[in-house]
Amino acid sequence: MAKNNIKLEAKNLNAYYGDFKALKDITISMEEKAVTAFIGPSGCGKSTFLRTLNRMNDYIDGFRTEGDILLDGKDIYDKNIRVDELRKEVGMVFQKPNPFPKTIFENVVYGLKIQGIKNKAHLEEAAEKSLRQTALWEEVKDKMHKSALALSGGQQQRLCIARALAISPSVILMDEPTSALDPISTAKIEELIYELKNDYTIVIVTHNMQQAGRVSDNTAFFYMGELIEFGKTKTIFTSPSNDRTQNYITGRFG
Amino acid sequence: MSHIDKELKQIQEKLLEMWDLVEYQLISSREALLHHDLVLAERVVKLGKKVNRYDTKIDRQCENFFALFTPVAVDLRQILATIKINANLERIGDTAEGICRIVKKLNGPLSEPLAQESRLLEMYDITLVMLADARKVLTNYDADTAHAILKQDKVINKIYRKSDKTLVDFMHQNPANVATGLQLYTLIKKMERVGDQITNITEEIIFYHDAKMIKHRSDKKKKNRNKDDN
Ligand SMILES: Nc1ncnc2c1ncn2[C@@H]1O[C@H](COP(=O)(O)OP(=O)(O)OP(=O)(O)O)[C@@H](O)[C@H]1O
Numbered sequence: 001m002a003k004n005n006i007k008l009e010a011k012n013l014n015a016y017y018g019d020f021k022a023l024k025d026i027t028i029s030m031e032e033k034a035v036t037a038f039i040g041p042s043g044c045g046k047s048t049f050l051r052t053l054n055r056m057n058d059y060i061d062g063f064r065t066e067g068d069i070l071l072d073g074k075d076i077y078d079k080n081i082r083v084d085e086l087r088k089e090v091g092m093v094f095q096k097p098n099p100f101p102k103t104i105f106e107n108v109v110y111g112l113k114i115q116g117i118k119n120k121a122h123l124e125e126a127a128e129k130s131l132r133q134t135a136l137w138e139e140v141k142d143k144m145h146k147s148a149l150a151l152s153g154g155q156q157q158r159l160c161i162a163r164a165l166a167i168s169p170s171v172i173l174m175d176e177p178t179s180a181l182d183p184i185s186t187a188k189i190e191e192l193i194y195e196l197k198n199d200y201t202i203v204i205v206t207h208n209m210q211q212a213g214r215v216s217d218n219t220a221f222f223y224m225g226e227l228i229e230f231g232k233t234k235t236i237f238t239s240p241s242n243d244r245t246q247n248y249i250t251g252r253f254g
Numbered sequence: 255m256s257h258i259d260k261e262l263k264q265i266q267e268k269l270l271e272m273w274d275l276v277e278y279q280l281i282s283s284r285e286a287l288l289h290h291d292l293v294l295a296e297r298v299v300k301l302g303k304k305v306n307r308y309d310t311k312i313d314r315q316c317e318n319f320f321a322l323f324t325p326v327a328v329d330l331r332q333i334l335a336t337i338k339i340n341a342n343l344e345r346i347g348d349t350a351e352g353i354c355r356i357v358k359k360l361n362g363p364l365s366e367p368l369a370q371e372s373r374l375l376e377m378y379d380i381t382l383v384m385l386a387d388a389r390k391v392l393t394n395y396d397a398d399t400a401h402a403i404l405k406q407d408k409v410i411n412k413i414y415r416k417s418d419k420t421l422v423d424f425m426h427q428n429p430a431n432v433a434t435g436l437q438l439y440t441l442i443k444k445m446e447r448v449g450d451q452i453t454n455i456t457e458e459i460i461f462y463h464d465a466k467m468i469k470h471r472s473d474k475k476k477k478n479r480n481k482d483d484n
């Protein structure tokens with residue numbers, strides 16, 4: 001179904017927390033420079049799957065995977081892959097905005113500094129560029145050295161997206177990025193996602209069906225660790241082929 | 255029953271009430287025509303106002319449903335279908351009214367042999383069955399019946415295509431009755447439209463239930479077939 005290249009794919013992926021099998025035989029291909037939405041009831045494994053895409057789960061005791069996850073055709077769980085390199089390629093934005101208790105400027109350039117970039121002009125240029133990308137520049141350019149915690153929730157979330165963009169990833173993972181935001185901030189983030197997909201591959205987890213409809217090109221419906229249906233968002237929201245998908249998106253679950 | 259299902263059920267009930275009114279208008283237009291029943295003709299015209307109120311009410315209900323429930327999948331298809339079925343029913347009602355207005359201008363009942371020969375009555379019979387079947391299919395879906403309705407419309411179209419020749423012959427033989435011939439032709443054209451409108455309704459019902467768009471498909475095929483017919 002994909003008209004673009006495949007950026008990310010899972011092949012027969014199983015994931016376990018100890019004995020508990022959280023993901024069951026997931027096979028899915030995500031298009032490059034497109035938005036893929038993950039939907040499904042609470043606990044179905046959306047976040048688990050999203051976090052396996054940049055190996056965020058590595059830190060969890062007893063977590064393991066079987067099967068492959070390929071980024072540009074290369075297995076990200078391969079022994080030779082360096083996780084810090086992977087994270088540069090695959091950035092992440094979380095449900096609750098989580099700016100560091102530092103200045104706005106320090107937040108945006110955090111990743112670059114960790115990479116060892118010290119040149120002040122270079123850092124300033126990079127900060128402006130990512131803040132412009134997230135449409136935050138005009139709002140914060142005069143208070144770059146004030147605390148990021150003084151920003152509103154919606155501004156903080158856009159700052160976190162700017163922080164993710166600053167290290168020039170090619171994939172951005174977002175786990176319910178607007179669930180803590182009001183409709184205006186939500187609309188701004190959605191607008192941003194729409195802009196960003198020109199340059200980035202985006203994967204977003206959302207509980208908001210209308211949001212999935214508005215921002216994504218393709219939608220995957222998960223249920224109890226299984227991928228039930230995956231297809232064009234248009235098709236999923238007008239004529240899903242699986243009854244469980246239909247019951248979920250029309251709010252008639254269980 | 256969930257809130258959303260109750261809302262959908264209410265909209266469907268309104269649509270069915272409107273459907274019954276329109277069906278009554280169509281049946282009555284036939285009676286009024288055959289018996290030159292001016293009282294009945296007037297009643298059909300008056301009922302048009304009630305049908306219009308239903309039309310507005312159902313549209314409003316659908317708008318509210320969109321705004322408040324932002325429906326998707328089968329719910330979305332049901333509301334989209336309802337809006338279009340509503341519009342087509344209203345047009346069928348208009349046609350029945352139009353026929354009754356013609357009745358009021360006639361000097362007497364339509365001659366039965368003429369109605370037979372021109373196949374106007376046959377068109378009435380077929381469309382009334384189509385309309386009743388479409389209603390059944392809406393409340394109790396069955397793909398075979400739905401597709402059978404679409405086939406019936408082809409019969410209507412064929413009758414319509416052949417009617418001009420029949421009527422030209424009639425007018426040649428009865429030059430004193432040219433006016434009647436023209437009126438008959440108008441009636442036949444109207445019934446052909448009713449067939450189309452019931453077809454639209456049926457296509458919407460199929461879309462709602464099977465998520466299949468069958469409208470405007472195979473236009474090419476149709477053209478070729480018409481060529482074969484000639
Ligand atoms: N650290 C963990 N240890 C053990 N089990 C976990 C852990 N994290 C998640 N799980 C389990 O894995 C399953 C999938 O959880 P996950 O967080 O991926 O669900 P989700 O689809 O993101 O749900 P939500 O919509 O509520 O965020 C759940 O049954 C959950 O209890």
Ligand SMILES: [Mg+2]
Nearest residue numbers: 046047048175
């Ligand atoms: Mg989650």
